[in-house]
Amino acid sequence: MVLGAVCTRKCTFCAIASDPLSELIPADVDPCEPDQIAEAAREMGLKYVVITSVSRDDLPDGGAAQFATVIMTLRNLLPEIKIEVLTPDFKGNADALKSVIEAGPDVFNHNMETVERLYKAIRPQADYGRSLNVLSNAKEINADVRTKSGLMLGLGETISEVIDLLHDLRGAGCDALTIGQYLRPTKKNLPVVEYIIPRVFDDLKEKAMELGFCSVSSGPLVRSSMNAQEMYNRGG
DSSP, X not given: OBSOSOBSSOOTTOOSOBOTTSSOOOOOOOTTXXXXXXXXXXXXXXXXXXXXXXXXXXXXXXXXXXXXXXXXXXXXXXXXXXEEEEOOOGGGOHHHHHHHHHTOOSEEEOOOBSOGGGHHHHOTTOOHHHHHHHHHHHHHHOTTSEEEEEEXXXXXXXXXXXXXXXXXXXXXXXXXXXXXXXXXXXXXXXOOSOOOOHHHHHHHHHHHHHHXXXXXXXXXXXXXXXXXXXXXXXXX
């Protein structure tokens, strides 16, 4: 995870330190971070790496330049490595998104997290349409980049709403998908509304594949970067 450990947003499902009105201050962008990440990947012998971050709305580009620099630094040191980025929405900044895509990630991931109706409760500083546009715009910038998204179940959504989201993601050109069960990280976060049975995850995977997703990982314990290399090898 790049760009520090303090988020400028307050998503109600997330346990990352976040409170713009408190003494918590987002870290300065570390110019040494890309080299440190690349060297760590080299030392561990990684063949596939996932780079993500907190949201950094305090930065003019939302942190996009750091993502781009990390990608390019990894490529320079480890030309054969596969790189997936899981980014925030950069507040819809098209130039910021372009800088990340043009840096050449193999997979661009931006999580929708939940259905449109629940956005104000779950992601109050995000926007459903803006997140879909991030995925569709990534494809417009480079049609060859694999796009990916993830969502959680158990927050009070209906199955029909989830299926609508699947259609919207395919409409945005999304290639790969992860679906998992929301688990409450702390008592300060939203409670679980429902624990979804495995059969529902299986049914949603089947539906997603019918809609044309190249790769789908769906189950109670699935997380957005889980088995990322395996998903890539399956075409997503």
